[in-house]
Amino acid sequence: AQSVTQLDSQVPVFEEAPVELRCNYSSSVSVYLFWYVQYPNQGLQLLLKYLSGSTLVKGINGFEAEFNKSQTSFHLRKPSVHISDTAEYFCAVHNQGGKLIFGQGTELSVKP
């Protein structure tokens, strides 16, 4: 069964610093990978997705992620974070059964 592991439950960072949120997945077949952001008491907003093609994917709000097949990773990065980036971030894989499998989430806390 496919699974997604987000290695950090909490990531504190200062404003304007770079950040990387780590995500590893387990799969022996082609995968579709996603990063979502969730602000308090809200639903999920799609940040970016990898379906095929270029392994570097650019998303909204200045985020990007790199698909690494050999390391089965899809880490999310932003070169300079803002206070408004404080939120919960979820990595997910779309499995062949048509379901999204989510990681445990990473709480990004940006401090002034």
Next chain:
Amino acid sequence: GAVVSQHPSRVICKSGTSVKIECRSLDFQATTMFWYRQFPKQSLMLMATSNEGSKATYEQGVEKDKFLINHASLTLSTLTVTSAHPEDSSFYICSASGTGWEQFFGPGTRLTVL
């Protein structure tokens, strides 16, 4: 495009009562809708998948008689929590997909059972 709404956004009810949550696709036809449950500080847990006009498929451990799902039209699915108890208090999120497979998420419904 691809907007999904949920109603209500928040609901408080007494223990033993039933609560209905609506999920609507506003600008596309949703052939498949998904219902998730999220406890505080936790990830989303898929409860069930519903296809328009068919019975919902529930995930293991989800009581189908307690969480009634109806997907009667291509733009509306409802989740009814029957005889709600405090342990059912949670954040419920729906998503919808159309002719493709990508899921579009609603804003969620916060259920509090007193």
